[in-house]
Amino acid sequence: MGNMDVVGGAEAGGRCWRWGWAAVALIAVLLATGALPRKNFIRNPRRACELTESRVYTGIVEDCACDYETVDSLNEEVLHLILQEIVATPFFRYFKVKLWCDCPFWPEDGMCRLRDCSVCECPDNEFPEPFKKPFTGLPADDLICQEGKPEAVVDRTLDSKAFRGWVEIDNPWTNDDETDNAEMTYVNLQLNPERYTGYVGRSAQRIWEAIYIENCPKYPSEEFCQEKKILYKLISGLHASISVHIASDYLLDEATNLWGQNLELLYERVFRHPDRVKNLYFTFLFVLRAVTKAADYLEQAEYNTGNPEEDLKTQSLVRQLVYNPKLQAACPVPFDEAKLWQGEIGPELKQQIQKQFKNISALMDCVGCEKCRLWGKLQVLGLGTALKILFSVDGQSHVNQSLQLQRNEVIALVNLLNRLSESVKFVREVGPSSDKIMERMPSSS
Numbered sequence: 001m002g003n004m005d006v007v008g009g010a011e012a013g014g015r016c017w018r019w020g021w022a023a024v025a026l027i028a029v030l031l032a033t034g035a036l037p038r039k040n041f042i043r044n045p046r047r048a049c050e051l052t053e054s055r056v057y058t059g060i061v062e063d064c065a066c067d068y069e070t071v072d073s074l075n076e077e078v079l080h081l082i083l084q085e086i087v088a089t090p091f092f093r094y095f096k097v098k099l100w101c102d103c104p105f106w107p108e109d110g111m112c113r114l115r116d117c118s119v120c121e122c123p124d125n126e127f128p129e130p131f132k133k134p135f136t137g138l139p140a141d142d143l144i145c146q147e148g149k150p151e152a153v154v155d156r157t158l159d160s161k162a163f164r165g166w167v168e169i170d171n172p173w174t175n176d177d178e179t180d181n182a183e184m185t186y187v188n189l190q191l192n193p194e195r196y197t198g199y200v201g202r203s204a205q206r207i208w209e210a211i212y213i214e215n216c217p218k219y220p221s222e223e224f225c226q227e228k229k230i231l232y233k234l235i236s237g238l239h240a241s242i243s244v245h246i247a248s249d250y251l252l253d254e255a256t257n258l259w260g261q262n263l264e265l266l267y268e269r270v271f272r273h274p275d276r277v278k279n280l281y282f283t284f285l286f287v288l289r290a291v292t293k294a295a296d297y298l299e300q301a302e303y304n305t306g307n308p309e310e311d312l313k314t315q316s317l318v319r320q321l322v323y324n325p326k327l328q329a330a331c332p333v334p335f336d337e338a339k340l341w342q343g344e345i346g347p348e349l350k351q352q353i354q355k356q357f358k359n360i361s362a363l364m365d366c367v368g369c370e371k372c373r374l375w376g377k378l379q380v381l382g383l384g385t386a387l388k389i390l391f392s393v394d395g396q397s398h399v400n401q402s403l404q405l406q407r408n409e410v411i412a413l414v415n416l417l418n419r420l421s422e423s424v425k426f427v428r429e430v431g432p433s434s435d436k437i438m439e440r441m442p443s444s445s
């Protein structure tokens with residue numbers, strides 16, 4: 001179980017009992033003094049214990065190098081605020097995506113009940129002008145005009161800068177050909193929040209099933225090989241984050257169009273399964289590590305949307321994120337990827353996981369709800385970009401010189417980090433009030 005310490009749950013063994021009894025004693029005192037309304041605890045005392053035990057997360061996040069408390073405070077004090085500002089900038093709010101795709105695995109059977117399911121695409125004149133221009137950089141091996149000797153060939157090495165202009169380059173971890181601009185549309189993400197869409201039933205189930213059963217089965221609890229656990233944990237963390245967004249922005253009453261939080265759903269899909277909460281934190285730290293590993297590249301990148309004032313602000317926000325002194329002091333290496341793929345089977349394992357991730361990426365074309373597909377594609381591309389930064393480039397010192405990212409990959413990566421940051425914040429804020437969730441839950445005992 002590594003060095004993770006969840007208070008309560010099967011893993012914690014004896015500690016669970018000690019904390020369990022301490023919690024019971026505390027509750028008894030609070031009830032006796034009237035400090036706590038008795039009705040909150042009468043309905044289902046077993047569930048009260050379950051919640052008390054399962055929601056307090058302490059210690060190091062498994063396989064990472066940072067503890068839960070630090071993640072929470074860094075997120076609340078620094079990361080969340082910066083990310084919210086970044087994703088609202090013109091550079092980061094327009095995402096290029098192919099929304100009309102055929103499912104390569106089965107006839108698409110998606111049914112989405114709500115209007116909220118469909119995506120509002122950008123009219124052509126809305127998204128930034130520089131985004132429309134095709135790539136204008138020098139081709140690497142344009143030999144047409146070359147005559148004579150090798151000495152006549154122009155040296156095209158630019159310099160040792162990390163960023164050498166946005167490139168059109170395919171991501172080896174994802175299925176879509178990112179260099180193919182046909183049928184791509186631009187979507188303003190701010191107009192299409194990730195929230196409840198009414199996408200439920202067989203279609204959604206089938207996709208999660210295909211992901212978990214065929215492409216990243218849950219590893220046995222005795223599995224020590226970190227590489228084998230990673231893909232499952234990343235997908236489970238992403239899935240938990242999607243569920244948190246559904247629960248935090250839910251259509252409570254269709255007749256009056258009332259939106260709000262659905263804490264029962266949050267409990268059932270996330271809190272009730274401590275592993276999912278842990279995987280959410282893991283995924284957050286993994287993506288955060290990718291962003292900080294690519295710090296020099298991201299800092300030098302051109303955030304050009306044709307609006308100099310906004311673009312300077314974007315650059316400054318990115319700098320604040322990637323070189324944040326509080327982050328560097330408290331959690332300098334959120335996840336240590338250098339330990340992975342080291343053994344003899346390392347390269348083979350990496351290939352296998354890359355193939356599985358590509359399949360998961362292809363499955364996004366089977367999501368039968370446009371808005372879910374938009375966020376599914378964006379977040380899977382964001383994860384693919386994190387994987388590319390951490391695993392496709394060898395060594396810490398060379399990362400920024402050999403790394404090449406597409407504009408859309410960077411947009412996906414940062415928006416994914418923001419989604420995960422929102423989920424971590426929500427889980428942290430709502431966790432302590434889960435006695436309210438319990439009060440509304442029907443008794444299972």
Ligand SMILES: Cc1cc2nc3c(=O)[nH]c(=O)nc-3n(C[C@H](O)[C@H](O)[C@H](O)COP(=O)(O)OP(=O)(O)OC[C@H]3O[C@@H](n4cnc5c(N)ncnc54)[C@H](O)[C@@H]3O)c2cc1C
Pocket residue numbers: 194195196197198199200201204205207208235236237239240241242243246269276364367371372373375376
């Ligand atoms: C890519 C994608 C994006 C989606 N986006 C949206 C959206 O934006 N808005 C929306 O309303 N709906 C969205 N959906 C649908 C949503 O995720 C659920 O499938 C749907 O709400 C039905 O939920 P459910 O209770 O059947 O459980 P599901 O969330 O569908 O889970 C299916 C099964 O997976 C397992 N599982 C659940 N969570 C985890 C986890 N964190 N880790 C490991 N295993 C888990 C459980 O065994 C569960 O029974 C999306 C679906 C997909 C595939």
